[in-house]
Amino acid sequence: MRRLSLATRLTVTFTVITAACFILVGWLLYRAAEQRILEQDETNIVLSARHLRRLVAELDSMEDLKTHQDRMVVSVLGDDNNALRMVDDAGHVIVDHNPTNLPLAPQGVVPTGQRIVASMLNTWHGDHDLPIRGVAVVGQMRDGAHVTIMVARSFADRAVLLRRYRRDMALRLLAGMIAAMVLSYLLVRRALRPLRSMAADAATIHAQNLHTRLSAGNAPTELHALAHALNEMLDRLEGGFARVWQFTVDLAHDLRTPVGNLRGTNEVALTRLRTSAEYQALLGSNIEECDRVSRTIESVLFLARADNPQFALQRSTLDVREELQRIADYFEGIALDARVGIEIQGSATISADRELFRRAVGNLLSNALRYTPPEQIIILLASRTDEAVTVAVENPGAGISAEHLDKLFDRFYRVDRSRSDSANSTGLGLSIVKSIIELHGGRVTVDSQPQGITRFVLWFPVH
Ligand SMILES: Nc1ncnc2c1ncn2[C@@H]1O[C@H](COP(=O)(O)OP(=O)(O)OP(=O)(O)O)[C@@H](O)[C@H]1O
Ligand SMILES: [Mg+2]
The missing domain is CATH 3.30.450 (Beta-Lactamase)
Known part of the structure; x- marks a missing residue:
């Protein structure tokens, strides 16, 4: 129809x-x-x-x-x-x-x-x-x-x-109806003019000119509300586009470094004949760079999947203390190398996706291990309030200065680029933590004292 x-x-x-x-x-x-x-x-x-x-x-x-x-x-x-x-x-x-x-x-x-x-x-x-x-x-x-x-x-x-009166009345009625029809059509068309002009303006907005905003001019208040709502939507879309663009730039930059390294070391190696020990060292470093590239790719893929609203959590009831113990065991070797202790405190149960929980706490712990000075202790603490089960990862160290705290969870953000540009750092660890906790309906917070304790807390809401 x-x-x-x-x-x-x-x-x-x-x-x-x-x-x-x-x-x-x-x-x-x-x-x-x-x-x-x-x-x-x-x-x-x-x-x-x-x-x-x-x-x-x-x-x-x-x-x-x-x-x-x-x-x-x-x-x-x-x-x-x-x-x-x-x-x-x-x-x-x-x-x-x-x-x-x-x-x-x-x-x-x-x-x-x-x-x-x-x-x-x-x-x-x-x-x-x-x-x-x-x-x-x-x-x-x-x-x-x-x-x-x-x-x-x-x-x-x-x-x-x-009878004559009836006929006259019917004729005048018909004339009145036609007049009402024409007048209301003209009036409605006039009233809808701002809507048409807004639609025409909206039709000109593309990805390239997302900064354009709709103006309701001197249209009725209802249309102002519509224009306002559409403009707010454009704000959000523009923000989203800017983030995607920034992400693409950062990703390209982060992949360029290891690929450049690979190419550079291989080129240098090819300038003359090398000993088999030198070739072995070269292949070892190549593998390290490849690992870094594949870790970045895997992290980006994970973030893209987690952004999808259809992402399905495999929830089960977890004994948090047991899980923390397992994660600590997994990192035991690195902790021994760094001469850092891991202590588990408290207990709780939550309903969460086991793999994702391990991944989130693992990312926090791997950061803590990297920034904790030797002979110090990292604490993994589980506790429960009325609204949430919290899992805190606390480590002593130099700390993170306040101006970085709210950007830490941005993709590819590192506090000290020169230091973290090593093969071990992608700058995606904390954004993955944030995605995981948000998939669970919770949030992640951080506080840090200079030359003191840095504490990341995962808040799992209790339904
Ligand atoms: N416990 C911590 N103490 C001090 N700085 C930290 C700590 N955890 C994270 N950071 C800072 O936050 C930055 C972002 O961390 P994130 O985990 O996202 O990336 P990364 O650790 O550099 O890379 P990846 O996790 O992929 O190896 C780190 O580069 C580091 O500068
Ligand atoms: Mg990390």
Whole structure:
């Protein structure tokens, strides 16, 4: 099905609402006018009947009535739709004024003493089913003789008048609806103009000009909110793009160094014939560089996978103390070489991905081992608060100065590049720790004293 534009939808809605209001108000006005006209005509019939009964009462006899016929007729003259007939008790017509030949019927005759009111009026139908309203009343003359007075009015002219009124109203209604439709369409189009211009602006934004921001100008406040939300989205996208770009540059830079080293040492070695011991040393250093490249590639791949929202954790319940012990055992050889002790304190259980937990704590411990002076002790501490299980890795050493602390977890960030550019450092260890803890819904914090304790803490939330 073809989608309708907002302008069309709003125009149709406005038009339907306007038409419904027009029809309702028109119908109410029509009913009121019809009521007023009918009431007026009924009042005229009642007044004529009352007047005629009074005139009759002033007459002496039937003869007198015949003489004053014209006086009687005068009370209904002036409108050809009126009819008057007076009949004596024997059924003889004494007065008859009926220009349009209405069928007159003496039904529900009102006796002499009774006051004539509108509710006594009868309705019947003449030719072509046209409604007639009238009343029959008994008048009494001075000599006691009775005469039945029938006053009636045909509503043929009223029917014509009301029909014309209806037709005029329908035409005006149609004109009003068309006007409402055109006006609402123009109005809606005008109101949506800022939206169209915003859409046109948005269509020009590409990866190359992500700094462009949408302006709502003097558009209504609702559109300001939309522009604001879209601009905030652009801020986030721009930040994301900048990070990806920086990551790419850093990655290229970090791969260039070992590849350059490889090429350089191999070229130098090829300048002349070497002893087999020299070739062996060269191959050993080549393997080291290859290790560094593959470690960087593996770390980048891991970070890319961890960024994917579909990344699935293999959670299980871990005895933290046991896990810390296992990690410490794994690093035992390096710790012995560095003459550094590892001590495990506290205990807790958490629900976490075992491999990722080992990797995160392993990265922290490998850093600690690198920066702890000989004969000192690294502490791995597990503890539990109401909201989280924490795993802290604490080591004494030179410490990290405050200005580096908030950048430590950025990809490829190293405090001392010259020192860490060794084959052992990729600068990705802490960003992997951060990714892992965030996958678990937690966070990682660091604090460090100059020439004191550096402490990294993993916070695993307790659900
Ligand atoms: N315990 C620590 N004491 C002092 N400095 C630290 C410590 N842990 C990390 N750092 C600093 O933070 C930087 C970033 O650490 P990160 O683990 O991300 O990278 P890396 O250790 O250099 O490389 P990789 O972990 O890939 O071997 C390190 O280069 C180091 O300067
Ligand atoms: Mg590291």
